[in-house]
Amino acid sequence: MLDWLKNINKEHPEFWKNYLTKFDSKPNRFVVLSTETSGLNPDKDVILSVGAFAIVEDAIIIKDSFESVLLQYQFLQDHQLSNDFIIDSKMKKLTEPEAIESLIDFIGNAVLVGHHINFNIEMLNEALERLDCGRLRNEALDVDMMYRKHKDITDKEFTLDDLCEIYKIPKSDRPSTSENAYRIALLFLKLKSRLGIK
Amino acid sequence: MNTIAEHIADFLKEYPPFDNLTFQELSEIASNIHVLNLEKNAILFQINDVLHDSFYVVASGTINLSTIADAEETILNKCHEGDVFGLRPFFAKNNYMMTAKAREESIIYAIPIAVFRPFVANNSNVLNFLLESFAVNSRHTKDTVSGSKQISDTGFYVDQQTEMQYIQSLSYNNSPLTADQNSIVKDVAQLMTNAMVDNVVVTEKKHPIGIVTEADLSSKIATGRYPITETIDKIMSSPVVTVIENVSLAEAQLLMLKHNVSHLCVTKDGTSKSVVKGIISEHDLIVAQASNPGVLIKEIKRAQLAKDLKQIRDRLSDLIQNSIQKNVPLSHITNIAGEINLAIIRRAVELSILDLGSPPARFAWLSTGSQGRKEQLLLTDQDSILIFEDVAPEKYRDVKDYFLRLAKRTSSILEKVGYSYCPNGHMGSNMLWCKSLTDWTKQYNSWMNTPGENSNDLSSIFFDYEIVFGEPKIEEALENVIFKNATNNTLFFDFLGNDALRKNSPLSFFKKLILEEEGPHKGKFDIKTRALMPLIDSARLLILSSNIKGIKNTYLRFKQLAITDSKNAEIYLSCAEAFLTLSKFRTIEGLKNDDSGEYVNIKEFSKIDREKLKNALQPMKDLEELIKSKFQLTQFS
The missing domain is CATH 2.60.120.10 (Jelly Rolls)
Structure with missing residues (x-):
């Protein structure tokens, strides 16, 4: 509860200060975010990989993207998990602090979009805390929520695969965090035009 | 990355x-x-x-x-x-x-x-x-009608086709070779050779005063009548026939015939007292005509591969689409499309024969269903039967085997062209529908004399047929069998009559269109089964019962019925019109969506079109009554 007191005298890292200044202006882009985590508990689990795309003016900008595998050797060792996937992956490999720093730079003040985005944000916040940073300040949109709002459904949650099925977005034969982010991005574009979000 | x-x-x-x-x-x-x-x-x-x-x-x-x-x-x-x-x-x-x-x-x-x-x-x-x-x-x-430039922008855009020559404008050489009247023949000839053209316009102050073509050079110079050092005005043909820009294909053709010339000079205001703008040669006319139906048929005859045929069929779709947009009467379009489809199927059979070697017996390949009625505008499924002449029993197996292979090959070529296989297997490649003449005679006898007993096999499409390839006598023989059996065969007509009326009615009690309530076509109107099929079936029934041979087309059948059964002429004529209207709706829908147009989306219709559609459905009620009273449908109902 007194967390904020603990932090009050701590100097935030440079990239975080930079991040905060970006909120002086209004966001002009969306960032679709997808993470792979070791589990569902924000306190104990860690992010294993991140994929993100920017959407500007209703277009997914392929170049404006971020993807990385996080080198969580410590965590994997503690839990006696295999780290083969890190070796297999062709994505860029960064340590957690590096990855979080570049991700924060990448996100900027954009509106975050994701599937069950709040969990993603929670995971990021935990990682940020480890780096002596504050919490994310971005606005966030959830495609599942958007869909339920569009169809007026309140009693049911939809997985990403469900939604992709509904909107006929093909499944990839090479699933990855980036791939998920891309599918969420397509979903978001479709829902956005249906809901008339500007 | x-x-x-x-x-x-x-x-x-x-x-x-x-x-x-x-x-x-x-x-x-x-x-x-x-x-x-x-x-x-x-x-x-x-x-x-x-x-x-x-x-x-x-x-x-x-x-x-x-x-x-x-x-x-x-x-x-x-x-x-x-x-x-x-x-x-x-x-x-x-x-x-x-x-x-x-x-x-x-x-x-x-x-x-x-x-x-x-x-x-x-x-x-x-x-x-x-x-x-x-x-x-x-x-x-330069399309005068559309007035705007149309630019093909993507890879697979085939020429816009139209057989409507009077709106077809020409492309021609709009930077013609010109020469001053005092030029020397030799220089001009060199000029023409360099530019690789067969004509030169002789001008005076940029106004055309004559033309020199290769014909002039060969008749006046090569014969030695004039030396090559002569000035050009001595050998030119004058005056030159002039036309305005934007001349249509038909007009250009007429002018050339009228004046018996091979070149027309295009000038700014169409008279010889204005600036030369271009030259139209006979060759330009030929090029412009390259996309008419006659040319398509010729190309079909030369096609070697299914791929070539497919490309031609695609152009036919364009032709149909354009003709509909230009309001060419649908009966006219169906005739042309029917001929082209016929030519494609015929070529497919030919190609198969070329592959398999000559057939061991005479045979006839008949198109049935919509192509048999020559009403196929869209790429629908293929329906066909194959009849071969009777052969000695010991040879029967080999012969049947050959024809089955022939039919399989043909069907697969047609499938590549874009005609999908018949879902009910009504194709010559099916064992059941590839038989000798005797077997077919038996088949029709049993269908017509004991309908209902084997009704599973009986499809009314077998009563619309047209010979595509082979021996016309076989088709005649079949026709005779059908009409012999049809005479006074109340049972058979009962069966057909009930079949025709069994189709769901298109309008509800409150005169509203009945739309599909579920399935992938929910909310659309099934124009094929609810509107067209009843008309087609009724026309077939009436024409068979009136013993009229040789009329295969639904529209013409109604027209003919109006003549023979003049008492009910009004009903028949309105049905004929209705049939055209409905076919047109279906074709437009099919072209729009690249499918068979079976389901039309009423919601996309304008109010007028919706009324038109409803009006076209009105005569069906009268027709139904007529059939009921005429055939006293009892046995099966």
Whole structure:
């Protein structure tokens, strides 16, 4: 509860200060975010990989993207998990602090979009805390929520695969965090035009 | 380089022009792509929009490219997965000349021109593909009717075809060779040789006073009547026939015939007292005619591969679409389309025979169903039967085996052309429908004398047939069997009558259209089974019972019935008209969606069209009553 007191005298890292200044202006882009985590508990689990795309003016900008595998050797060792996937992956490999720093730079003040985005944000916040940073300040949109709002459904949650099925977005034969982010991005574009979000 | 860019590069490399690039290059392009999602009917760009800084590739869905002329939307092309469009920014600076609209929800890759341009410059294959795709067809740029420039913009856009010659304008040489009247023949001849043309316009102050063609050179110079040092005005043909710009094909043809000349000179105001604008030669006329039905049929006869036939069939679709837009009477269009379809099927049989060697017995390949009635405008399924003459029992197996193989081959060629296999297997390649004449006679006897007993097999489509290939006598024999059996065969007519009336009625009690209530076509009107089939079935029934031979077409059947059964003429005539109207709706819908047009989307209809459709359904009630009273349908009902 007194967390904020603990932090009050701590100097935030440079990239975080930079991040905060970006909120002086209004966001002009969306960032679709997808993470792979070791589990569902924000306190104990860690992010294993991140994929993100920017959407500007209703277009997914392929170049404006971020993807990385996080080198969580410590965590994997503690839990006696295999780290083969890190070796297999062709994505860029960064340590957690590096990855979080570049991700924060990448996100900027954009509106975050994701599937069950709040969990993603929670995971990021935990990682940020480890780096002596504050919490994310971005606005966030959830495609599942958007869909339920569009169809007026309140009693049911939809997985990403469900939604992709509904909107006929093909499944990839090479699933990855980036791939998920891309599918969420397509979903978001479709829902956005249906809901008339500007 | 991210994962998704890699996926996109994988997708692109399947399609031209990207297949000419290395994966490395594609990855670079892919990482610069913007991905767009277009909702159904969303417009990506429209006529007169400022050029975008990207061109587009369809990732999924369909984009229609269209122009609007005289408040009418003309679809130039449909772009499917992998097609490239919106190439205008590569080649031109002025605004878009067409509208790109999503026919269904689509995902589009936008490739920035700036990124792609270096690859175009370095790779001639890519450049050629883009140029071809963009190719401006000069004929259409002078299309007087549409008034606007139409520019084909994508790869698979075949020439806009039309057999309506009077609206077809010509492309001609608009920078003709001219020579002063005092030029020397030898110099002029050299000029013509250099420019590789067969004529030169002789001018005085830029006004045409005569023309010199190769014919003049051969008749006046080569014969030695004039020396080659003579001035050109001595040997020119004068006066020259002049026309205004934008002359139509038909007009040009008439003028050439009337004046017995091979060249027309185009001038600014159409008289010989104005500036020369161009020269129309006979060759230009031939080129302009290359897309008429006669030429298509000739091309079919020369086609060697299913692929060639497919391309011709595609052009037929364009022809049909254009004719409908130009309001050519549908009966006329069906005739032409029927002939072309016939030629395609005939060629398919021929090609199969070329492959398999000559047949061991005489045979007839009959088209049944819609092609048998010559009403096939859209690519529907193929229905056919094969009849071969009776052979000695010991040879029967081999002969049947040959014809089955022949039919299989033909069906598969036709399938490649775009006619899907008949879902009920009503094809000559089916064991059941490839038989000797005796077997067929038995078959028809049993169908007609004991209908209902084996009704599973009996499909009314077997009573619409047309010979495509082979021995006409066999068709005659079959016809005789049918009409002999039909005489006074109340049971058979009962069966057909009930079959015709069993189809669901199109209008509800409250005179509302009955739409599909479920399934993938929910909310659409099943124009085929609810409206067209009852008319087709009734016409067939009535014509068989009236013992009228040789009339295969539903429209003509009703017309003929109006003559023979004059008491009910009014009903028949309104049915004939209704049939045309309904077919037209179906064809337009089918062309729009590239399918068989069975289900029409009423919601997209204008109010007038909806009324038209309803009115066309009115005569069916009368027809139903007529059939009920005529055949006293009891036995089966």
